Structures are given as C-alpha cells and as structure tokens.
Amino acid sequence: MYFSQGKLIHNYFLLYFNSLNKKLKASESKLLRLKNEVGELKAEKAELQKSSLEAYEEGFQKVVRQVVHFSSSLDVSQFDLDKDVVDDQLVDD
Secondary structure: OOHHHHHHHHHHHHHHHHHHHHHHHHHHHHHHHHHHHHHHHHHHHHHHHHHHHHEEEEEEEHHHHHHHHHHHOOOOOOOOOOOOOOOEOOOOO
C-alpha cells in the first residue's frame, strides 16, 4: 500500500514538474520575443530621432533659402543652427 501511495505521489510530482517546465519554457520564449521587440523598438526610436533631426535641419535650410530669396543682398553665411542671439550677440547654443 505504501508503495502504491509513493508511486502516486511520485507521478503527481512528475506531472507537476512537467507542467512547471512547460510554463518555464513558455515564459522563456515570451521573454526572448519581448527582448527582440525591445531591440526593434529601440532601433525604430533611433531612426525616428534621426529623421526628426533631419526634418528640423531641412526646415532651417528652407528658412535660410527664403531669407536669401527675399533679401538677396543679405549675407547668410553666418546662419548656424547651433547658435542663438542673446542680448544682440550671436552665441553658441
């Protein structure tokens, strides 16, 4: 009788262990998938940041071209995206 109960307990723990093992494998698979998604999202974020900067710089160049168009005698060689005017002085941003 004890042998039979021991075998039942053993079988129960084997089933429980197998169930936990399946859950662990599923969780590991999900973790790997999520890590891949994070990598893809980071790459997408970097691309969006780059394209945003490029769009900003292109907008700045458009404004400079318009200034030149409307005032052809103006020297725009000192226009710089990395500078600002503070107290009537052109300074680094």
